[in-house]
Amino acid sequence: MTQNYQRIVLASRPHGTPTLDNFRLEELPLPELQDGEVLLKTLHLSLDPYMRGRMSEGPSYAAPVALGEVMVGGAISEVIASRHAEFAVGDRVLGYTGWQSHTISTGSGLTVLPATLAQPSWALGVLGMPGFTAYMGLLDIGQPKSGETVVVAAGTGAVGSLVGQIAKLKGCRVVGIAGGTTKCRYAVEELGFDACVDHHSSTLPAQLALACPDGIDVYFENVGGPVLQAVVPLLNTSARIPLCGLIAQYNSTELPAGPDFSPLLLRTLLTRRVTLKGFIIFDDYGHRYPEFAAQMGAWLQEGKIRYREDHVQGFASAPQAFIGLLEGKNFGKLVIDL
Amino acid sequence: MTQNYQRIVLASRPHGTPTLDNFRLEELPLPELQDGEVLLKTLHLSLDPYMRGRMSEGPSYAAPVALGEVMVGGAISEVIASRHAEFAVGDRVLGYTGWQSHTISTGSGLTVLPATLAQPSWALGVLGMPGFTAYMGLLDIGQPKSGETVVVAAGTGAVGSLVGQIAKLKGCRVVGIAGGTTKCRYAVEELGFDACVDHHSSTLPAQLALACPDGIDVYFENVGGPVLQAVVPLLNTSARIPLCGLIAQYNSTELPAGPDFSPLLLRTLLTRRVTLKGFIIFDDYGHRYPEFAAQMGAWLQEGKIRYREDHVQGFASAPQAFIGLLEGKNFGKLVIDL
Numbered sequence: 001m002t003q004n005y006q007r008i009v010l011a012s013r014p015h016g017t018p019t020l021d022n023f024r025l026e027e028l029p030l031p032e033l034q035d036g037e038v039l040l041k042t043l044h045l046s047l048d049p050y051m052r053g054r055m056s057e058g059p060s061y062a063a064p065v066a067l068g069e070v071m072v073g074g075a076i077s078e079v080i081a082s083r084h085a086e087f088a089v090g091d092r093v094l095g096y097t098g099w100q101s102h103t104i105s106t107g108s109g110l111t112v113l114p115a116t117l118a119q120p121s122w123a124l125g126v127l128g129m130p131g132f133t134a135y136m137g138l139l140d141i142g143q144p145k146s147g148e149t150v151v152v153a154a155g156t157g158a159v160g161s162l163v164g165q166i167a168k169l170k171g172c173r174v175v176g177i178a179g180g181t182t183k184c185r186y187a188v189e190e191l192g193f194d195a196c197v198d199h200h201s202s203t204l205p206a207q208l209a210l211a212c213p214d215g216i217d218v219y220f221e222n223v224g225g226p227v228l229q230a231v232v233p234l235l236n237t238s239a240r241i242p243l244c245g246l247i248a249q250y251n252s253t254e255l256p257a258g259p260d261f262s263p264l265l266l267r268t269l270l271t272r273r274v275t276l277k278g279f280i281i282f283d284d285y286g287h288r289y290p291e292f293a294a295q296m297g298a299w300l301q302e303g304k305i306r307y308r309e310d311h312v313q314g315f316a317s318a319p320q321a322f323i324g325l326l327e328g329k330n331f332g333k334l335v336i337d338l
Numbered sequence: 339m340t341q342n343y344q345r346i347v348l349a350s351r352p353h354g355t356p357t358l359d360n361f362r363l364e365e366l367p368l369p370e371l372q373d374g375e376v377l378l379k380t381l382h383l384s385l386d387p388y389m390r391g392r393m394s395e396g397p398s399y400a401a402p403v404a405l406g407e408v409m410v411g412g413a414i415s416e417v418i419a420s421r422h423a424e425f426a427v428g429d430r431v432l433g434y435t436g437w438q439s440h441t442i443s444t445g446s447g448l449t450v451l452p453a454t455l456a457q458p459s460w461a462l463g464v465l466g467m468p469g470f471t472a473y474m475g476l477l478d479i480g481q482p483k484s485g486e487t488v489v490v491a492a493g494t495g496a497v498g499s500l501v502g503q504i505a506k507l508k509g510c511r512v513v514g515i516a517g518g519t520t521k522c523r524y525a526v527e528e529l530g531f532d533a534c535v536d537h538h539s540s541t542l543p544a545q546l547a548l549a550c551p552d553g554i555d556v557y558f559e560n561v562g563g564p565v566l567q568a569v570v571p572l573l574n575t576s577a578r579i580p581l582c583g584l585i586a587q588y589n590s591t592e593l594p595a596g597p598d599f600s601p602l603l604l605r606t607l608l609t610r611r612v613t614l615k616g617f618i619i620f621d622d623y624g625h626r627y628p629e630f631a632a633q634m635g636a637w638l639q640e641g642k643i644r645y646r647e648d649h650v651q652g653f654a655s656a657p658q659a660f661i662g663l664l665e666g667k668n669f670g671k672l673v674i675d676l
Contacts, residue, residue, distance in 0.1 A: 053609075224604055243608050249601045258596010263587045265600050266562055270581050270616040271391075278608040 002029045006315055007100035010065045014055055017251045017326065022055065023071070023319040030102055038087045038110075040077035040095070040103040045315070045336040046124035047073065047322045048158070049222075052250040071099040071318075074129065076113070076120045087112070094123045101315055101338055118300075125158055125333035126307040127296055129281060134162035135292045136285040137242035138220060139170075141277045146171030148217035149236075151208070153227050154247065155196055156183040156308070158333035163220045164193050165305050172218075175211045177204075177227055179328040186331075190306060199223075205230040215239075221276075224248045229261060232268050241276040251326060308332030340367045344653055345438035348403045352393055355589045355664065360393065361409070361657040368440055376425045376448075378415035378433070378441040383653070383674040384462035385411065385660045386496070387560075390588040409437040409656075412467065414451070414458045425450070432461045439653055439676055456638075463496055463671035464645040465634055467619060472500035473630045474623040475580035476558060477508075479615045484509030486555035487574075489546070491565050492585065493534055494521040494646070496671035501558045502531050503643050510556075513549045515542075515565055517666040524669075528644060537561075543568040553577075559614075562586045567599060570606050579614040589664060646670030 004027050011024035033039050054065045054072050065072055075098070079091040084107050087093070095110040097103040113123055125131060137159075144150050150167040154160040155176025164174045164187065176187040176196035184196035195211040197204060208230050215236035221228065225248030235241075269276060279285070285292075299305040310332040312321045318336045325334050342365050349362035371377050392403045392410050403410055413436070417429040422445050425431070433448040435441040451461055463469060475497075482488050488505040492498040493514025502512045502525065514525040514534035522534035533549040535542060546568045553574035559566065563586030573579075607614060617623070623630075637643045648670040650659045656674045663672050 224601060228600075228604075243604065246601070246604055246608055249605065252601060255597035255599065255601060258598050259593035260596050260598050260600070261593065262566075262598070262600040262603050263562060263584070263590060263593060265603075266566075266581065266584055267587065269614065270584055271618075273616045273618055273622060275613070275615045276607060277613045278611045280609075280611055284611060 003102075004028065005030050005100060005102035007070050007098070008315075008318055009068055009070055010055060012067065013057060014251075016253045018052065018055060018319075018323050020319050020323070025316055031104060033081055033083050033104060035083050037104050037106055038079050038084045039081040040093065040097060040105055041080045042075050042077045042097065042101055042103065042315075042338045043092070044076040044121045044124060045073055045099060045318060045338065046075060046128070047318065047325055047334045047336060048129070049245055049247045049250060049325060051322065052326055072096065073098050074124055076123055077103060092117075092120050094128070099315075099318055121309060121311075121333075121335050122300075122307070124335060125309060126162065126300065126305065127293060130158035130333060131162055131296055132285070132289060132292050133244050133281040134159045134220075135166060135296060136281060136288060137244050137279060138163045138166050138218070140285070141242035141275075141279065142167075142218040142220060142240050144170050144172045144218050147173070149173045149175065149212050149214055150218040150220065151175045151177065151212065151216045151231060151234075152220040153177045153199075153223035153231075154328075155187050155193065156191070156331065157222070159222055159244065160220065161187075161191055161308065161332070162305065165191055167218070168192050169299070169304060173214075175208070175216075177208070177223075183331060186308075190308075199227050205233070209234060218242075221245075222247060228265075232265055235268055235272050235274055237272045239272060239274045241274060243276060243278040244281070247326065247328075310334050311337050313337050341440075342366065343368050343438060343440035345408050345436070346653070346656055347406055347408055348393060350405065351395060352589075354591045356390065356393060356657075356661050358657050358661070363654055369442060371419055371421050371442060373421050375442050375444055376417050376422045377419040378431065378435060378443060378448075379418045380413045380415045380435065380439055380441065380653075380676050381430070382414040382459040382462060383411055383437060383656060383676065384413060384466070385656065385663055385672040385674060386467070387583055387585045387588065387663060389660065390664055410434065411436050412462055414461055415441065430455075430458050432466070437653075437656055459647060459649075459671075459673050460638075460645070462673060463647060464500065464638065464643065465631060468496035468671060469500055469634055470623070470627060470630050471582050471619040472497045472558075473504060473634060474619060474626060475582050475617060476501045476504050476556070478623070478626075479580035479613075479617065480505075480556040480558060480578050482508050482510045482556050485511070487511045487513065487550050487552055488556040488558065489513045489515065489550065489554050489569060489572075490558040491515045491537075491561035491569075492583075492666075493525050493531065494529070494669065495560070497560055497582065498558065499525075499529055499646065499670070500643065503529055505556070506530050507637070507642060511552070513546070513554075515546070515561075521669060524646075528646075537565050543571070547572060556580075559583075560585060566603075570603055573606055573610050573612055575610045577610060577612045579612060581614060581616040582619070585664065585666075648672050649675050651675050 093110045152163040187193045187196035222245035224246035310330040431448045490501045525531040525534035560583035562584035648668040
């Protein structure tokens with residue numbers, strides 16, 4: 001009896017904001033399992049902003065998804081059949097298996113999750129790519145010192161919520177920027193940030209200045225746009241800017257009309273002697289993953305880090321949830337439960 | 339008998355490009371020398387782009403010159419009278435004594451030049467602030483590796499000409515950007531650059547791409563504007579951008595009309611994982627001056643570095659020469675001989 005599986009492919013390339021018709025849900029028969037292969041059933045699919053770049057042609061940090069191909073992405077799966085010596089039925093694995101309900105894999109690129117992991121989806125977030133991005137970007141590029149002011153954009157997001165909490169553990173004053181009063185209240189009351197400013201506010205620059213009376217020493221950048229423009233005048237001498245994302249501009253189809261902000265940006269980077277460094281976590285820091293995993297695991301166990309996930313039920317919801325992610329509609333790390 | 343001296347003060351703040359009436363030449367009586375003071379006669383006054391920033395109010399890397407005060411600047415002087423134990427008549431000294439024909443000093447901040455220095459004005463250039471800027475910016479921030487492509491803006495200027503030659507000594511392919519065919523020919527034929535592109539050309543981006551078939555690994559930035567916009571698309575993964583000046587925008591009175599180039603700049607810094615670092619040479623690297631001086635001195639003695647100075651005669655010429663410097667009219671390090 002042939003079993004079917006579902007997958008979501010890139011049907012067309014978005015012009016600007018993705019729409020539902022850029023995606024297509026397909027149902028196909030599962031091929032028969034061969035020797036050396038495992039059959040995976042997806043439990044949790046990770047949705048992350050970087051996927052927007054893969055939907056477009058042109059240079060990004062990795063090759064674009066081809067039209068008609070499965071959307072890329074990390075996922076947690078369970079081994080439901082195995083003809084591979086290293087995987088047993090019941091194992092839970094992390095892999096870049098993409099947007100599909102089942103995957104046949106040779107095992108390449110799969111990591112078996114320890115049975116001790118409290119919540120398997122954490123491997124997509126606090127203990128995975130977003131957590132690793134927050135940890136290395138803040139500590140290696142940001143170099144925060146006790147007493148300094150750290151500002152983090154998307155401060156309640158998968159990455160930003162961890163950046164702020166790690167900065168607090170290092171003794172910094174932490175100011176988040178987030179969308180809306182609910183997220184801002186969460187950042188202060190639950191995550192322990194010293195302040196949080198709503199980026200929807202028309203007085204963002206003034207509010208941010210009030211929240212940073214001693215200026216900004218580290219700005220963790222994953223947003224761009226008006227948030228960056230509010231941050232730049234407040235940067236202190238020798239400030240550091242880890243740059244891991246620019247979600248505010250992912251859906252842009254052309255450069256903004258102007259004025260051209262770049263001369264002011266560059267002048268500030270020059271006169272305040274700022275370091276700005278773009279990074280792609282596994283390309284730049286892959287060799288330091290064990291250090292991160294050990295430290296973050298310890299912080300979680302000690303209750304020093306809180307992590308919020310936004311679980312959306314049902315595989316077919318993935319396109320709509322992803323579109324919402326780019327607009328900041330999620331609250332915490334976005335995960336699709338299958 | 340009272341002796342008079344001349345000084346040039348900031349008469350008014352420029353709006354955009356400085357004009358001659360922003361400066362005022364004054365003649366004043368020299369005060370009598372007191373115990374613990376030396377009387378200096380200026381021999382060579384250094385003119386450098388950073389001085390434009392000091393003419394304006396508002397944040398730069400140092401406090402602005404006050405209206406009616408002497409313009410700042412480094413100079414080489416001769417001690418012509420001394421009531422100070424550490425200075426003898428005939429000593430030649432380097433100091434930030436400003437735009438004036440004579441200075442009375444307590445000795446603070448003065449460095450006596452070694453009598454062995456072939457040409458005293460070198461202490462303002464190849465062995466001074468511009469040389470030190472080129473050396474540390476290229477080697478410490480740029481981290482050039484043999485075989486990499488280094489692009490240097492203002493490639494025949496006081497800083498750029500040294501950046502390119504040091505990069506050649508490190509085994510790099512060096513592409514200069516300079517204003518006009520005469521400067522470009524000099525960069526290739528005299529300085530040994532592999533190529534040089536004229537920034538006046540309307541096809542600068544295409545020419546730069548042709549000159550950099552393997553992309554750009556290090557871009558030494560001291561210009562900004564259209565030159566930077568031509569460089570950005572060619573940056574390689576993990577490129578480095580030392581940023582020490584932005585002469586193309588010093589005279590701007592407002593941000594350019596647009597489009598806003600900053601999203602494209604940031605996107606490139608992110609996806610190619612670029613490091614951009616602003617620096618102010620003595621603030622960031624003062625402690626490494628001896629290392630620089632020893633190495634540059636050795637290269638000069640071995641004939642490995644060429645250095646061109648553009649000497650303008652007469653103190654009263656300084657304002658006009660400085661205005662020309664901001665327009666690229668000098669050819670080599672600009673020095674006023676008194």
